Amino acid sequence: MALKGAVKLGCVPQLGISDLSFRPSGFVCYRVRDKDGVCRWEWTPRAIRSTNDDKTPSSAVELQRVVDQSRANGSGRLVKESSSLPRPLSITDVTYSPNDGKKVRISYKGVPGAYSEDAALKAYPQCETVPCDEFEDAFKAVELWLTEKAVLPIENSLGGSIHRNYDLLLRHRLHIVGEVQLAVNLCLLALPGVGTEQLKRVLSHPQALAQSDIILSKLGVARESVDDAAGAAQFVASNRLRDAGVIASARAAQIYGLNLLAERIQDDSDNITRYLVLARDPIMPRADKPFKTSIVFTLEEGPGVLFKALAVFALRDISLTKIESRPQRKRPLRVVDDSNTGSANCRYFDYLFYIDFEASMAEPRAQNALGHLQEFAPFLRVLGCYPMDTTL
Incomplete structure (x- = not known):
């Protein structure tokens, strides 16, 4: 479609977007x-926007329509939860909880301790972070007024671009309002009392495993890919796996009670991930x-x-x-x-x-x-x- 005349910021015709009746603002x-x-x-x-008209759907029927449509798109896989931590938000958990205005709420993909959460805390040190199952859930959390912003990785200096998030930028009506550059510190974690000689396998995100090839080859351990590095730390801690290590953040070690066996184990010390901060306006x-x-x-x-x-x-x-x-x-x-x-x-x-x-x-x-x-x-x-x- 040719666009003649005015070009509107974030409001021109889009390719492949499903319109959930959210009206642009700002x-x-x-x-x-x-x-x-x-x-x-x-x-x-x-x-x-008026509070009654836009912050929540106009009726329970309308809300259920949005939920049903989101379920039909295939979102809703749950990450293993821990009783002492917030459960990752899924698009099936659509309930409106008004913000008290004291802290900005930021959605991200993963569980507490994820590098995306570190990026959110770097940008907004006093924010309240909201974990989500999938990247698209983090987008929809902002669109449905569950959070004010979302933080999502867009490229890594070693791994390259996150193509999925480029596609989601076009599919959704959110605006980029900031960027965060985070120096990645890959750490080797294990249960208290477990040394590197006891490890038979190491769990982490595929990129973290690939970027720590030298130390993993020296240890001679099996490599197991998972969707989320912090989720691997949660899994090892909750199941008390004494033969398994994790590559995740130092903050994940603190959250899940794991020992930090080694820091900065990445093959290339200059490992930087760039994140985008997204908002409705x-x-x-x-x-x-x-x-x-x-x-x-x-x-x-x-x-x-x-x-x-x-x-x-x-x-x-x-x-x-x-x-x-x-x-x-x-x-x-x-x-x-x-x-x-x-x-x-x-x-x-x-x-x-x-x-x-x-x-x-x-x-x-x-x-x-x-x-x-x-x-x-x-x-x-x-x-x-x-x-x-x-x-x-």
């Missing part, structure tokens, strides 16, 4: 032309501090079209910090009549392009770059404009 970014013909982007506030962009903007767009097939898209930023001295391409889930292939080679009906992947660039939407150069890009991008959406995290 600020909307419009590209307008003044009387002298100069294009610029303006931010205008939306109407504030965007934040007002500013130009007085370093900001980053994330966008997603599509391009028509043709020679040099990607070069033209990237050139709109280079022409304005805007640095790109990330570019990621993902095949469109609903339309993965494009059929093209390639008259240059004499072949007909050639099939190509049809891509979405995700780009992060170092500029604020409050700056004219960023506004002009997106206006230029919109001239040949059939679909363009601003995922968020947010302060850069320059700390580690």
Whole structure:
């Protein structure tokens, strides 16, 4: 669908989104032309949601419809729970609990002690964290007003991009309002009194196991992949497994009463994960501090079209910090009549392009770059404009 005229922040037509009747709020970014013909982007506030109309579904029937639809999408697997810890939130647990205003509630995937929870606490030291079963549950927790924000990993310096979360960014109506860069400290944990010589197997997330290959090879232990490193720590502690170790965070050792046998066991000491902070409403962009903007767009097939898209930023001295391409889930292939080679009906992947660039939407150069890009991008959406995290 070609987007002519205004480009709305997070409110343009989306690809593959199931509309759960949540109305966007906050600020909307419009590209307008003044009387002298100069294009610029303006931010205008939306109407504030009413408590009765938006914070909870209008009726029990409506709430049940949302729950039933979410169940039909296949979400709801439970992580093994501990009686002394909060149970991970599943999309089947949709009950509204109003926030008392004292702490921001942040959803994340995993159980207490997960690295995502560490990222949430780095960004908001006084926050109340809400564990969720799946990445999509963390998104829906914000959409259903169960939490104010979600923190989700988007890329790791060793493991690369988390593609699932790129897809979810487009499928849901949340806005990126911040980023967190977390230096990962992989630790080897075990039950009290258990030494490394007693370990026969080590449990953790596949990436943690792969990034600790040197020490695991020296120990000669079997490697068992699990969905969540902190969940592995919880499992070993609750089942009193004396032959099993865990690779998880130091805070997971404290939470589950495990001993820390070794720290920073990763093969590469420079192991950093970048997280995104998501919210229902965007934040007002500013130009007085370093900001980053994330966008997603599509391009028509043709020679040099990607070069033209990237050139709109280079022409304005805007640095790109990330570019990621993902095949469109609903339309993965494009059929093209390639008259240059004499072949007909050639099939190509049809891509979405995700780009992060170092500029604020409050700056004219960023506004002009997106206006230029919109001239040949059939679909363009601003995922968020947010302060850069320059700390580690």
